[in-house]
Amino acid sequence: xxxxxxxxxxxxxxxxxxxxxKLIKLMELVEFNPVEDLLIFLGDYIDRGRQSLExxxxxxxxxxxxxxxxxxxxxxxxxxxxxxxxxxxKSFGSRIDDFDRNMISIWLDNGGVDTFRxxxxxxxxxxxxxxx
Ligand SMILES: [Mn+2]
Numbered sequence: 001x002x003x004x005x006x007x008x009x010x011x012x013x014x015x016x017x018x019x020x021x022k023l024i025k026l027m028e029l030v031e032f033n034p035v036e037d038l039l040i041f042l043g044d045y046i047d048r049g050r051q052s053l054e055x056x057x058x059x060x061x062x063x064x065x066x067x068x069x070x071x072x073x074x075x076x077x078x079x080x081x082x083x084x085x086x087x088x089x090k091s092f093g094s095r096i097d098d099f100d101r102n103m104i105s106i107w108l109d110n111g112g113v114d115t116f117r118x119x120x121x122x123x124x125x126x127x128x129x130x131x132x
Pocket of ligand 1: 015
């Protein structure tokens with residue numbers, strides 16, 4: 001509690017879902033001030049909208065710039081995405097069972113297709129950087 005009292009405002013942003021333009025507009029509107037605000041992102045940066053990558057990078061860059069004032073949480077869509085890449089990698093060369101197959105399809109079935117398309121154009125190292 002004492003920690004929260006250091007901040008003048010606590011801003012919580014949820015479910016950006018690839019809507020980059022709206023994210024930028026919102027950030028302009030709230031005029032986040034790292035000197036006195038705490039900004040918590042509640043997860044779900046990706047999927048459904050068309051600019052998942054831009055949203056993810058924006059949030060992670062802001063966190064890197066202000067690690068104490070910008071807290072990005074993991075949403076269920078990020079978890080589905082991470083599971084996808086974990087199980088996709090695992091399935092190469094080994095037997096793929098129904099559980100694996102389910103973990104792979106669950107992200108794509110939940111709005112991950114456009115995100116997957118954006119991620120596909122990244123170099124492997126660039127993708128790995130974002131999955132950490
Ligand atoms: Mn959501």
